[in-house]
Amino acid sequence: MLNKELIKVLSKIYRYENSKYDPEKKIDVYRHTDQLAPQQQEHLEASNFEPNRITKYEHNEVVNELKNIIENHNLEYMVSNLFIKAVGAGFNRGIQPIFSYYFAKNMPLHDFKPCSANVLEQNNVCRVCGIQDTVWSNDSKNLYDLYIGYCRFGGYSEILLDLKEILTFEGVIATDDEKNTFLEVLDIIEKAPRDETPSGLLKRLSKERCLPKSNNISRTWIVKCMAELGILRNSYDNDYSIMNAFVPYEQKLEWELNIHKSSLPRADVEFPISSWQGELGINRALANKIIDNASK
Structure with a gap:
């Protein structure tokens, strides 16, 4: 399911000293050509993993996509096995999906509703789910975080990214x-x-x-x-x-x-x-x- 060598290569890229902040999109992008040995660079290119895949997410689209994804009847089986493998075998990528699935399943279908001013000063966060009205994300860095076990519990666009990727996994069965x-x-x-x-x-x-x-x-x-x-x-x-x-x-x-x-x-x-x-x-x-x- 995951390329362990690729994760090692990514660990060389996603470091603070390699990052540059994009103030317009409010995200970090990462330099990578100077940080890798030739063999590592070849491995990265062969994997087709794009180190800075930048995506714009909008609340209503994210909610609709999540509600569509959970129509996959095999998803609950997959996330349950992944979480057991996370605990029972140290498969870090298996921690997040079970939260993402039940968040998407039980979240009501809704349009963006800003938080009350007395609760949160930011008016770009939905009071129902916590997902921002509009946000840019570095999907590549966010996937790397999930690979090493760093999760997003709450209303984040990464939930959609997470579920989309695990649908590509095969043979997810806990022993x-x-x-x-x-x-x-x-x-x-x-x-x-x-x-x-x-x-x-x-x-x-x-x-x-x-x-x-x-x-x-x-x-x-x-x-x-x-x-x-x-x-x-x-x-x-x-x-x-x-x-x-x-x-x-x-x-x-x-x-x-x-x-x-x-x-x-x-x-x-x-x-x-x-x-x-x-x-x-x-x-x-x-x-x-x-x-x-x-x-x-």
Whole structure:
């Protein structure tokens, strides 16, 4: 599905020192011809991967495309297997798609509606889904982020980019060993001390070495994804899950702001992961649903 050598080449390109900011489109573009050895340059050219594929996204078009994509009846099966492989085998590209799928599936079909001025000063963000009215993106850099496990949970045009690419994947099937590892990780999380915080959980998962081929980036985003899926419960809505009813962007933002008020000044606050604590435990039913969906 993914060319590991290509990802190594891309890691040489997508560095801060190679970037140049485009103030008109508000994106970074990357130099690459001087950063690569001849063999790496040849590999890049052979892959047909364009290092700076710049795309303009408009809210209403993105929403309509997402609603069309989820008509693919095989997609839920694919994203479930991909997420199990992310947890059970360290396949970082498998973290994002399960969020993207359920976001697209449960999001209502709607036109752009700006956020209320008292909620968010920016008037180019939709209060329903959080997707911007118009935005330019470097699709190439965004795909690289997904390859290494850096995700976009929320209203982002990258959700469309993500789902379009995984539809090109073939043979996405989690093995029994990967499913068992997935369940073993849940067992470990379930043993959390009552006062364990998300950062404490990440340290414990690292110490346990239970997530194959993981690093700080992938472990962080796997845990955040489990919170979005509702496998990790949160203190605001015990039944919250991106797999269930859609929660509007403004509601999630309000919860996030409330969490921020009770957090340390420099705390990195994100809903729903920031409102998890060990005593809340996990939702086994949702985890089992993913296993079931991966087996159909």
